Amino acid sequence: MTALRPSRVAGLGPMLIVALIAAALYWPLMLAANVGPAGRTLASGAELDCRTALACASQLRNPVVPAPAQLAQGFVRLSTPVTSPLALPYNVGVTAGETLLGLLLATVTGIGLALLLVASQAFERATLPWLVASQTVPVVAIAPMLAVLLGQYGVQGFLPKAIIAAYIAFFPVAVGMSRGLRSADPLHLDLMRTYHASSAQTYRLLRFPASLPHLFTALKVAVTSALVGSIVAEISTISFSGLGKMLAENSRASDTVALWVIMGYGAVLGVTLVALVNALERWVTPWSRR
Amino acid sequence: MTYTNPSPQVSPTLGEPPIVSIRDLQKVFPVPGGETVALKDANLSIQRGEFISLIGPSGCGKTTLLRLMADLEQPTGGELLIAGRPADEARRERQYGYVFQAPALMEWRTVLKNVLLPLEVMNVPGDRVARAREMLKLVGLEKFERNYPWQLSGGMQQRVSIARALAFDPPLLFMDEPFGALDEITREHLNLELLRLWRETGKTVIFVTHSIPEAVFLSTRVVVMTARPGRIEGVVDIDLPHPRSDDTREDPRFFTLATEIRELLKKGHA
Amino acid sequence: MTPARTLAARPGGTLLTAAALLIGVGGLLLAALTLPTPGEGTPPDARAWLAGILALLAVGAFGVRGAAQGESRAARTLPAAFTLLLAVLGTEALLRAYAVPAGLIPTPGRVLSALWTARSVLLQDTYTTFVLEALLGFLAGTVLGLALALLVVRFRFLERGLLPYAALFSSIPIVALAPVIVKAVGLDWPSKTVVVAVTVLFPVVVGAVRGLQSASRLHLDLMHTYAATPTQTFRDVRVPGALPFVFGALKVASTLALISAIVAEFFGTNGHGLGFRIQIEVGRFGLDVVWAAIVLASIAGIAFFALVSAAEARLLPRRS
Ligand SMILES: Nc1ncnc2c1ncn2[C@@H]1O[C@H](COP(=O)(O)OP(=O)(O)O)[C@@H](O)[C@H]1O
Numbered sequence: 001m002t003a004l005r006p007s008r009v010a011g012l013g014p015m016l017i018v019a020l021i022a023a024a025l026y027w028p029l030m031l032a033a034n035v036g037p038a039g040r041t042l043a044s045g046a047e048l049d050c051r052t053a054l055a056c057a058s059q060l061r062n063p064v065v066p067a068p069a070q071l072a073q074g075f076v077r078l079s080t081p082v083t084s085p086l087a088l089p090y091n092v093g094v095t096a097g098e099t100l101l102g103l104l105l106a107t108v109t110g111i112g113l114a115l116l117l118v119a120s121q122a123f124e125r126a127t128l129p130w131l132v133a134s135q136t137v138p139v140v141a142i143a144p145m146l147a148v149l150l151g152q153y154g155v156q157g158f159l160p161k162a163i164i165a166a167y168i169a170f171f172p173v174a175v176g177m178s179r180g181l182r183s184a185d186p187l188h189l190d191l192m193r194t195y196h197a198s199s200a201q202t203y204r205l206l207r208f209p210a211s212l213p214h215l216f217t218a219l220k221v222a223v224t225s226a227l228v229g230s231i232v233a234e235i236s237t238i239s240f241s242g243l244g245k246m247l248a249e250n251s252r253a254s255d256t257v258a259l260w261v262i263m264g265y266g267a268v269l270g271v272t273l274v275a276l277v278n279a280l281e282r283w284v285t286p287w288s289r290r
Numbered sequence: 291m292t293y294t295n296p297s298p299q300v301s302p303t304l305g306e307p308p309i310v311s312i313r314d315l316q317k318v319f320p321v322p323g324g325e326t327v328a329l330k331d332a333n334l335s336i337q338r339g340e341f342i343s344l345i346g347p348s349g350c351g352k353t354t355l356l357r358l359m360a361d362l363e364q365p366t367g368g369e370l371l372i373a374g375r376p377a378d379e380a381r382r383e384r385q386y387g388y389v390f391q392a393p394a395l396m397e398w399r400t401v402l403k404n405v406l407l408p409l410e411v412m413n414v415p416g417d418r419v420a421r422a423r424e425m426l427k428l429v430g431l432e433k434f435e436r437n438y439p440w441q442l443s444g445g446m447q448q449r450v451s452i453a454r455a456l457a458f459d460p461p462l463l464f465m466d467e468p469f470g471a472l473d474e475i476t477r478e479h480l481n482l483e484l485l486r487l488w489r490e491t492g493k494t495v496i497f498v499t500h501s502i503p504e505a506v507f508l509s510t511r512v513v514v515m516t517a518r519p520g521r522i523e524g525v526v527d528i529d530l531p532h533p534r535s536d537d538t539r540e541d542p543r544f545f546t547l548a549t550e551i552r553e554l555l556k557k558g559h560a
Numbered sequence: 561m562t563p564a565r566t567l568a569a570r571p572g573g574t575l576l577t578a579a580a581l582l583i584g585v586g587g588l589l590l591a592a593l594t595l596p597t598p599g600e601g602t603p604p605d606a607r608a609w610l611a612g613i614l615a616l617l618a619v620g621a622f623g624v625r626g627a628a629q630g631e632s633r634a635a636r637t638l639p640a641a642f643t644l645l646l647a648v649l650g651t652e653a654l655l656r657a658y659a660v661p662a663g664l665i666p667t668p669g670r671v672l673s674a675l676w677t678a679r680s681v682l683l684q685d686t687y688t689t690f691v692l693e694a695l696l697g698f699l700a701g702t703v704l705g706l707a708l709a710l711l712v713v714r715f716r717f718l719e720r721g722l723l724p725y726a727a728l729f730s731s732i733p734i735v736a737l738a739p740v741i742v743k744a745v746g747l748d749w750p751s752k753t754v755v756v757a758v759t760v761l762f763p764v765v766v767g768a769v770r771g772l773q774s775a776s777r778l779h780l781d782l783m784h785t786y787a788a789t790p791t792q793t794f795r796d797v798r799v800p801g802a803l804p805f806v807f808g809a810l811k812v813a814s815t816l817a818l819i820s821a822i823v824a825e826f827f828g829t830n831g832h833g834l835g836f837r838i839q840i841e842v843g844r845f846g847l848d849v850v851w852a853a854i855v856l857a858s859i860a861g862i863a864f865f866a867l868v869s870a871a872e873a874r875l876l877p878r879r880s
């Protein structure tokens with residue numbers, strides 16, 4: 001994200017040009033990708049409004065890469081009516097809600113665990129290696145099973161997805177926060193000692209504020225993981241709404257155009273959530289020079 | 291010999307116990323595969339109101355001595371009394387303020403809030419903000435109270451950290467090379483300000499430096515230390531008149547004293 | 561500066577610790593062996609067993625606490641090892657005491673035996689997911705990412721025009737990307753390799769560019785005074801300065817790679833892969849195989865990370 005900063009305005013020109021080049025390249029690439037399947041469809045004798053493979057490449061029902069017009073149609077089809085529970089805006093909202101609730105849960109438990117880790121050396125030595133190792137482990141792998149398990153115990157609807165999102169997001173928060181709580185400047189710790197400050201005062205006035213940059217770095221990782229977690233949870237359980245449910249449905253129906261549109265929504269949601277955490281960071285840490 | 295006017299602060303206060311009293315003080319650090327003798331057989335007695343400089347090459351134990359007095363480090367031998375009590379008791383009674391080599395301001399607090407920090411921690415009664423503002427005025431930074439530390443120059447930051455150390459009005463001030471990282475002009479300016487503060491507040495200052503002119507200019511006595519192992523080589527009385535000014539630096543006596551200290555330092559080096 | 565820990569010097573402390581660990585581990589092992597496997601034999605009196613198991617766990621935790629005192633090598637490594645041992649044995653005993661059906665939570669013992677009985681399938685899955693998808697995709701993404709980074713650093717235009725997109729793209733959830741790519745490339749493993757390559761690409765580009773630009777002005781000026789050629793400057797200043805950043809990005813990417821491979825498999829495979837195995841077995845309540853797959857995925861994840869760290873240790877000058 002730093003890359004965006006110094007050139008917010010001046011950099012828009014090159015960004016625009018690159019976008020235009022990408023757009024110009026899109027059409028031939030799309031044709032190249034679709035021409036094979038189009039030829040095969042024609043050969044199979046399907047009813048199509050076009051005669052050559054090249055002409056059909058932009059009109060396939062399930063294209064490898066959809067044509068711009070198809071994407072636009074798909075976007076309108078999936079986005080309207082805007083308030084419908086079957087349309088994407090509502091489902092994006094559901095997933096966003098699950099993710100944010102999950103992130104909140106993850107933050108609370110992560111900070112709690114971090115406090116324990118910092119307070120007790122024995123606890124740290126007993127568990128930290130596993131916490132760190134768990135960060136290199138594909139935790140998503142557990143999500144489908146956790147979803148089933150939670151369902152068995154009657155946790156249903158919104159909550160299990162948020163819990164799975166929290167479960168995936170909580171390790172980076174715990175590790176980041178415990179790193180943060182330890183990151184206090186030794187000079188500041190000495191200073192608090194010369195004031196004969198209590199341990200609670202040292203935490204409140206020094207360790208917590210000093211840990212905030214670390215916490216937010218972790219939260220930026222965590223929010224993306226939480227989003228992946230809630231979508232995977234939606235896929236793995238019987239869900240009636242959410243991006244994951246739409247992905248699973250359209251993946252089964254092989255509706256490529258819909259998958260592309262959903263990807264677009266997912267990208268926007270991902271970028272928005274990270275931007276939200278960034279905004280929160282700027283609000284909570286007004287002293288930071290950027 | 292020129293006539294020297296003994297400063298009012300050093301007039302021997304009969305009967306009053308020294309504010310710092312050190313006997314055979316020793317500090318040994320365990321290091322991988324042995325130990326470092328950071329301080330050996332240190333003896334020193336400091337009266338209330340003195341301005342003492344500790345001078346010596348780096349690694350001679352100046353910081354260690356200061357940290358021992360501040361109860362940030364435990365001695366491995368000898369005796370150390372601050373205001374007549376053990377160092378940890380003196381710390382709990384908030385007898386001293388400590389200024390580090392780096393300003394060590396908290397970057398999430400504004401200048402004013404940084405000065406407020408000790409008052410908050412110590413739950414000092416009364417109008418704390420007024421007190422903090424007064425301190426900022428003392429160091430000439432009242433216009434910057436809303437700024438964050440990074441918006442200030444190094445010299446200004448160090449002045450804030452001095453204001454912070456003075457805020458809770460401790461009788462004793464420990465300063466560890468506070469101006470070490472500053473340019474010569476700023477440093478001389480802050481030296482003058484520090485002397486003014488010292489005269490106005492009547493505090494006892496223990497000041498670490500490795501600049502001979504700075505030590506001579508500021509102090510009532512200079513403690514010369516040498517390295518390997520760290521020990522006190524000698525103590526030089528600075529009988530230059532008060533108040534001191536830029537003219538003091540031109541005083542022939544200033545050069546005599548500086549030479550005396552230099553000789554002591556060389557002796558320790560040999 | 562924490563005050564010196566005095567507990568280490570406590571006389572008899574070591575003996576007490578060893579006894580507590582022995583009682584905790586041994587007791588739990590005994591309990592696990594005594595209790596019948598869920599579904600076989602008569603269900604035991606869960607409450608009484610729970611009290612006993614919790615007591616043993618507490619004794620074990622006390623032992624772990626004792627073992628963590630001091631600064632010795634043992635004090636740093638033993639607590640974690642014993643914690644894992646206690647957790648596994650405790651879980652086994654508790655699941656047996658409550659006769660939790662294997663379709664809900666399998667006991668660690670069952671998972672172990674599933675690892676053995678399904679070994680050929682699981683090893684094939686691990687090979688597909690770890691080697692063919694994650695590792696190959698990681699290599700492809702890294703090579704492509706480094707090449708792109710070089711271009712971006714070389715041409716200022718690309719830095720302004722392309723780099724912001726890299727940062728943007730890296731916040732797209734993999735789950736949304738995967739179905740599209742799987743549909744486009746096909747069900748066989750290469751589609752997952754592509755997903756992995758795409759997810760690895762962006763952090764590597766961003767990290768490498770940041771690293772290549774991190775060269776200090778002073779060092780560049782120094783090379784200038786030597787009249788060094790651009791190639792020399794690049795080799796002697798820019799690349800060494802970039803390596804820590806690149807490895808930072810690669811470590812993140814190694815974790816991402818495995819996650820992406822597994823998630824991508826949720827959207828279609830030809831019947832191989834750990835993600836596929838997990839999904840299919842969850843549906844059939846074969847949770848012992850699911851856990852076995854998770855164990856293998858975890859081992860692969862840690863191995864992957866260790867691999868990158870080892871490469872880093874070899875290539876970066878040691879600092880301390
Ligand atoms: N925490 C420590 N552990 C080990 N050795 C130390 C420690 N602090 C200081 N020393 C050693 O003690 C000696 C004196 O250090 P110090 O008091 O910092 O010197 P000065 O402030 O005069 O430069 C040095 O040799 C230094 O390496």
Ligand SMILES: [Mg+2]
Pocket residue numbers: 352353354
């Ligand atoms: Mg020092």
